[in-house]
Amino acid sequence: MLDEMNDDQKDLAQVVRLALAEQTEDVRLFVARLVRKYRNSNPELAEQLNLFLRSKQSRTATPLRKALNTTTTEPILPVDDESRLSLLKVFKDPIDRESPLLSADLEESLQQLIQERKQAKKLAALGLHPTRSAIFVGQPGVGKTLTARWLAAQLGVPLYVLDLTAVMSSLLGRSGSNLRAALDFAKRHPCVLLLDEIDAIAKRRSDESDVGELKRLVTVILQEVDEWPPEGLLFAATNHAELIDPALWRRFDLIVEFKLPEMPLVKDAIQRFLGPDYSVFGHWIDILTFAFNGESFSNIERSIQRFRRALALGTASDAELIENLIKSRVFVLEHQARVYLAVLLTKQTHLTQHAISDITGVSRDTIRKYSRAKKGKRRLKNEPD
Ligand SMILES: Nc1ncnc2c1ncn2[C@@H]1O[C@H](COP(=O)(O)OP(=O)(O)O)[C@@H](O)[C@H]1O
Ligand SMILES: [Mg+2]
Numbered sequence: 001m002l003d004e005m006n007d008d009q010k011d012l013a014q015v016v017r018l019a020l021a022e023q024t025e026d027v028r029l030f031v032a033r034l035v036r037k038y039r040n041s042n043p044e045l046a047e048q049l050n051l052f053l054r055s056k057q058s059r060t061a062t063p064l065r066k067a068l069n070t071t072t073t074e075p076i077l078p079v080d081d082e083s084r085l086s087l088l089k090v091f092k093d094p095i096d097r098e099s100p101l102l103s104a105d106l107e108e109s110l111q112q113l114i115q116e117r118k119q120a121k122k123l124a125a126l127g128l129h130p131t132r133s134a135i136f137v138g139q140p141g142v143g144k145t146l147t148a149r150w151l152a153a154q155l156g157v158p159l160y161v162l163d164l165t166a167v168m169s170s171l172l173g174r175s176g177s178n179l180r181a182a183l184d185f186a187k188r189h190p191c192v193l194l195l196d197e198i199d200a201i202a203k204r205r206s207d208e209s210d211v212g213e214l215k216r217l218v219t220v221i222l223q224e225v226d227e228w229p230p231e232g233l234l235f236a237a238t239n240h241a242e243l244i245d246p247a248l249w250r251r252f253d254l255i256v257e258f259k260l261p262e263m264p265l266v267k268d269a270i271q272r273f274l275g276p277d278y279s280v281f282g283h284w285i286d287i288l289t290f291a292f293n294g295e296s297f298s299n300i301e302r303s304i305q306r307f308r309r310a311l312a313l314g315t316a317s318d319a320e321l322i323e324n325l326i327k328s329r330v331f332v333l334e335h336q337a338r339v340y341l342a343v344l345l346t347k348q349t350h351l352t353q354h355a356i357s358d359i360t361g362v363s364r365d366t367i368r369k370y371s372r373a374k375k376g377k378r379r380l381k382n383e384p385d
Contacts, residue, residue: 141298
């Protein structure tokens, strides 16, 4: 649904979502972004939003809250000078936080990263230091941010996230000082720092103005990656590997590639996201796995959550939900995959051949032919085990 909305509608929806979740600080952060976004195209709106922002002081900036803060050991987070919004998002998760679903290679390389930290002394005795920096690459919704959170929890430190898209949308002079403030803060506190959407800098670099300042920003990051203290851990994440400056790329100790999940992981994901409703949808698992193949974890999660809500409210039956899902997915499948799906439906459901033909767009003749064929005779591409 979000795909069909225009930009303004998406912004509106986002404000409503944050407001209803009472994430006041996030509402402020988002409105500050809108102010920057509309500064040129709609100055009056930007001005009005800015007034709202200023008339309603940030809760964290009130003296009372400040006074309370001093009684705890919580470090005071750096803020943007103009908006007074926090530059860093903080995540503090317990060590037993559920681990992300990871492919075997990914799991292995992350386990090594954790072990390097836990056995830093052993490494030091050999004149080695643990991995200090890593860049996470992969499409949206594959677990880059989630994994950073999980790793920080494993290491017993908070994760601080600096969203570079937000930093880059501030006025350029401030982008630089905001970036430095965030980096300095992270170096002074035990933590994992994640520079999220680091390609935002590259994107901004392509527009001609302020080239000098942008170059300086990139230089700051290059130096920081080089000199990041071995006690700290610096992650960067990007959905656009191709936009990353090769000079920056080279500097990270580790490149971690997040891929779309393969079938067995898709299956695990469906199972995890269904939670207790697995008892209802469990017998559809092969069909669901096939239908969600090629999707990101977050897309799978979103669809499954929608299923669960519909089921809870009784607005649709599980069969109807699955049918609609397949109808919406078949058009991206190749003919062979559609045939496979049709056969799966024949074997695992009580749907009539007519209905299956209708849903998958495969003729009844073809369905009949393949349903009779012995399994293993004609294995199809992407066929699950
Ligand atoms: N590997 C994964 N294992 C389990 N859930 C995942 C995974 N990847 C994504 N998700 C789900 O999708 C959401 C968004 O993932 P996120 O880590 O923010 O993606 P990215 O940073 O790669 O865009 C997560 O909060 C989680 O609910
Ligand atoms: Mg992310």
